[in-house]
Amino acid sequence: MKVAVINYCGTVGKTTIAAHLLAPRMEQARIYAVETINETAGDLGLDIEKMKGDKFGKLYKELLMADNAIVDVGASNVEDFIDRMIKFEESHAEFDYFIVPVTSGGKEQKETLKSIQALAGVGVEPNKIRVVFNRVDTDVADEFAPILGYAKTTKACVANPAAAIYENEVFNLLSAKKTTITAVVQDETDYKALLRGLDKDADKKKAAHYADMHAIKGLARGVNRQLDAVFAAVFA
Amino acid sequence: MHQPEDIKTAILGLPGRTLAAKLRQLMPDIDRRVREGVGHEEIVETLNRHGIEVKLETFRKYLYRYRKKAKSTEAALAPTEKQGAITRPTTAPVTVGKPDISPAPPISNKGDLAKARAVDFDLEQLAQAAKDKE
Numbered sequence: 001m002k003v004a005v006i007n008y009c010g011t012v013g014k015t016t017i018a019a020h021l022l023a024p025r026m027e028q029a030r031i032y033a034v035e036t037i038n039e040t041a042g043d044l045g046l047d048i049e050k051m052k053g054d055k056f057g058k059l060y061k062e063l064l065m066a067d068n069a070i071v072d073v074g075a076s077n078v079e080d081f082i083d084r085m086i087k088f089e090e091s092h093a094e095f096d097y098f099i100v101p102v103t104s105g106g107k108e109q110k111e112t113l114k115s116i117q118a119l120a121g122v123g124v125e126p127n128k129i130r131v132v133f134n135r136v137d138t139d140v141a142d143e144f145a146p147i148l149g150y151a152k153t154t155k156a157c158v159a160n161p162a163a164a165i166y167e168n169e170v171f172n173l174l175s176a177k178k179t180t181i182t183a184v185v186q187d188e189t190d191y192k193a194l195l196r197g198l199d200k201d202a203d204k205k206k207a208a209h210y211a212d213m214h215a216i217k218g219l220a221r222g223v224n225r226q227l228d229a230v231f232a233a234v235f236a
Numbered sequence: 237m238h239q240p241e242d243i244k245t246a247i248l249g250l251p252g253r254t255l256a257a258k259l260r261q262l263m264p265d266i267d268r269r270v271r272e273g274v275g276h277e278e279i280v281e282t283l284n285r286h287g288i289e290v291k292l293e294t295f296r297k298y299l300y301r302y303r304k305k306a307k308s309t310e311a312a313l314a315p316t317e318k319q320g321a322i323t324r325p326t327t328a329p330v331t332v333g334k335p336d337i338s339p340a341p342p343i344s345n346k347g348d349l350a351k352a353r354a355v356d357f358d359l360e361q362l363a364q365a366a367k368d369k370e
Contacts, residue, residue, distance in 0.1 A: 008353070041312060053349070079349065079353075082349060083346050083349060085347065086343065086344060086346075086349070094253070103293075104296070104300075105276075105292075105293060105295070105296040105298070106276075106296055106300060106359055107296075109357075109359060110356070110357050110359065113357050114352065114353050114355065114357075114361075116340075116352065117340040117352050117355065118340070118343060118349060118352050119340075120340035121340040121341060121342055121348065121349075121352050122343050123342075135293075137297070141366070145304075145362070145363035145366045145367070146359040146360075146362035146363045146366070148366040149361075149362035149363055149364065149365035149366035149367075150245075150357070150364060150365075152360050152365060153362070153365050154340075156340055166278075174249070213242030
């Protein structure tokens with residue numbers, strides 16, 4: 001499966017979704033970060049290939065060879081990326097899905113709708129455009145009503161309210177620790193024991209790190225299970 | 237002598253009022269200023285400076301809910317009553333029901349892409365569409 005994670009708007013969680021939702025559930029998927037300025041999944045310790053939006057030709061060739069791939073398109077590169085997709089006719093067909101993350105702010109929802117309109121305009125079929133509701137507070141229907149209304153009216157995309165990632169501090173903590181949820185879940189280190197084993201004069205930074213990692217592990221397991229369900233809902 | 241605005245600020249700062257209540261009182265003015273082009277960030281900074289601690293994301297939710305509520309109130313009013321009761325400093329016509337959202341126009345060059353990006357969406361109208369029956 002090959003997917004692009006795309007939105008004109010920054011800070012809607014494209015990289016979070018690429019690194020924590022998609023990569024662990026897509027076997028041996030290479031991550032391509034089309035990004036010039038912002039954080040990439042590479043900053044979270046994943047092996048990625050970074051390129052600019054105008055290198056679409058190179059990316060396209062690599063996609064033709066790949067079985068699984070995730071293309072995380074940074075906001076500042078979306079226009080170039082779509083422009084290249086127009087020029088390389090039918091290149092969008094190389095993607096199985098376009099994942100469009102959205103958060104609940106008005107500007108974010110408007111930019112998301114514009115992103116979906118652009119994808120639909122270049123010929124991406126509605127079934128291939130999948131919305132992921134990110135940083136949900138309580139209720140998708142309430143917080144993302146415009147997106148749901150748009151999807152219902154135009155049928156230009158698939159917006160499944162179950163494809164929802166709820167607000168959780170673990171994502172910021174993971175970013176601060178430059179790691180992924182999968183790495184944390186697989187980490188068998190007993191940070192609590194390490195913390196308790198430190199003597200009084202131990203390095204405070206080390207103690208803080210052990211405490212943070214213990215907290216992150218506690219949050220990560222539950223969130224990881226939720227992400228399994230979100231992944232299934234996104235591609236349902 | 238205190239100016240009315242000073243008193244308003246002082247009153248808003250009194251403990252015991254919830255954030256929702258404070259914002260509810262200010263929302264008509266905030267909504268108007270946002271429609272006049274003032275950024276959400278500027279509004280939030282001003283609120284914070286005046287002792288109303290609110291995050292940008294939370295503020296946007298309150299604004300969205302206020303507009304949604306104002307819209308449904310307006311829709312419930314008869315047209316003659318509506319003109320006198322609610323004034324909206326917006327030039328956008330208020331329409332209720334199925335929004336006029338046409339399917340995405342074909343995009344075949346960078347110019348088309350720029351045009352598509354310039355399209356504005358009426359979020360309130362779309363939100364209403366989500367609730368309408370098929």
